[in-house]
Amino acid sequence: xxxxxxxxxxxxxxxxxxxxxxxxxxxxxxxxxxxxxxxxxxxxxxxxxxxxxxxxxxxxxxxxxxxxxxxxxxxxxxxxxxxxxxxxxxxxxxxxxxxxxxxxxxxxxxxxxxxxxxxxxxxxxxxxxxxxxxxxxxxxxxxxxxxxxxxxxxxxxxxxxxxxxxxxxxxxxxxxxxxxxxxxxxxxxxxxxxxxxxxxxxxxxxx
Numbered sequence: 528x529x530x531x532x533x534x535x536x537x538x539x540x541x542x543x544x545x546x547x548x549x550x551x552x553x554x555x556x557x558x559x560x561x562x563x564x565x566x567x568x569x570x571x572x573x574x575x576x577x578x579x580x581x582x583x584x585x586x587x588x589x590x591x592x593x594x595x596x597x598x599x600x601x602x603x604x605x606x607x608x609x610x611x612x613x614x615x616x617x618x619x620x621x622x623x624x625x626x627x628x629x630x631x632x633x634x635x636x637x638x639x640x641x642x643x644x645x646x647x648x649x650x651x652x653x654x655x656x657x658x659x660x661x662x663x664x665x666x667x668x669x670x671x672x673x674x675x676x677x678x679x680x681x682x683x684x685x686x687x688x689x690x691x692x693x694x695x696x697x698x699x700x701x702x703x704x705x706x707x708x709x710x711x712x713x714x715x716x717x718x719x720x721x722x723x724x725x726x727x728x729x730x731x732x733x734x
Contacts, residue, residue: 534576541562541566541573541577542583542586542587543628544562545562545583545632546587546633548561548565549587549635549636550628550632550635554580554584554636554639559573559574562583584636584640584643588633588649588650590629590630591629591633591637594623594627594630595620598620598623599657602615602616602619608668609661609665610665610670612665614716614720616657616658617658621686621690621716624687624691634651634687637650638651638688638691651684654680654684655680655681655684658679658683658684659680660676663676671723671724679723682723683719686715
């Protein structure tokens with residue numbers, strides 16, 4: 528058991544180090560040597576956990592799918608209001624994106640190198656389908672306006688991608704504390720969901 532726990536902790540360190548290197552150097556410029564050196568491992572020891580750079584990238588992308596699925600399940604309980612679930616999962620995922628370099632790296636890999644996805648249904652496709660379904664349910668059960676559901680889902684993902692882009696500068700060494708990737712994104716999402724619902728803009732957005 529102790530050996531298994533050490534192996535698990537090492538694997539976690541490797542994934543975090545890989546995400547940090549991918550975030551700065553991109554997939555093509557990252558090497559296993561760079562990842563190993565970042566945490567003081569030999570390349571041979573790293574091979575014991577991940578035999579290739581592709582396997583590292585695929586593990587991060589697969590982990591991001593689990594992060595999305597777990598978050599969706601946590602909000603989408605049987606008695607939950609569909610419109611609240613929609614907003615909750617989007618805001619919750621964006622918050623996680625801001626704080627989790629592994630998730631950010633995984634989504635960048637999924638966007639830039641779709642060939643790395645470990646399954647035909649990648650995390651972004653899965654998110655789009657789930658968000659589309661939530662919009663339809665919110666329209667049916669919660670009075671959400673009748674916008675085209677796939678279009679609303681795509682808009683939400685576009686904003687998430689925008690946050691991902693600003694986070695890329697932070698990961699690369701930016702010290703701009705006003706970046707949406709660092710600051711509280713709550714007002715942005717309140718404005719967007721209020722606009723989608725057709726209500727008046729929140730006071731904070733007008734100041």
